[in-house]
Amino acid sequence: MSKAFVKESDEAEDLEVPEVAAVAGFKNYMTPAGYRALRDEFEHLVKVERPRLVEVIAWAAGNGDRSENGDYIYGKRRLREIDRRIRYLTKRLESAEVVDPAAREATDRVYFGATVTVYDVQTETEETWQIVGVDEANPSEGKISWISPLAKALLKREVGDEVRVPVPGGVRVLEIVDVQYRV
Template structure:
């Protein structure tokens, strides 16, 4: 079959963003910390100013070599350029819709809200510390959990000394809140 009649990928912006973005609850805002916002902004800046121009020059050079159908540099470069452009569109949409929350500006310091760093203790007496952050900032290994995760939802509006219950992959768990900080 002729390549002209084969659809290899979708360039639909909505599909790209929906596939790359973690799901937010319907009607909710896109919350992010200042640190997360700056990280996304730096990534966008790097893609636009450094990576994309490098790939464009490689594709341009490869195209000047002649036959493009068997030119690996050209084919890979065009594919990489589409990936970069998709990520740039995603980052622009995320940054435009972001509601930046500064944890240090929180007024209710005795309750858990977005941006709080919470130290908890489980039934076995093991302590863990989590910070509630935006969906694009999560890193469970570093203790950064999304505000839409079951644990974060259970912690929201709780106070020091409270016990919260939530459904984890291993079943129902209880955690005692030992400390709440906003840093």
């Protein structure tokens, strides 16, 4: 079926949609591990996935009618997704400022890259969070972005400080128990 009969266009799918919005006015801080992970993903996409997909698209294009060729249509769509991700990763890697937490002098003060253990006064539980870059944040792994409300409340504080963090249910009161800088 011709695209003239369907409301589809290749142009609509080519629109750039940021996966993690670049935060205007903030630097792109990253830990060495976060930088390596992004670089590894970039290299995998460029050296493995994209060339393999280009081969499939070329094979599918050689099969004749492209308008009803699922391999060709899906391949082109996936290629656009990969190219969009490659462009995004390129921009993030170029703007990255790698900060190695292990290189920081031992201190009880919280800075980027710190692994902070806090005691929640209300629930009487301890939590450990590492303050990392926007692209490497993953709360389920205990990694929070340095621009998150919790990290902002912890930054520049030190062991023994009590921190009040606004949350949807009110205010959490946390006491900083330990600060470490490790890889």
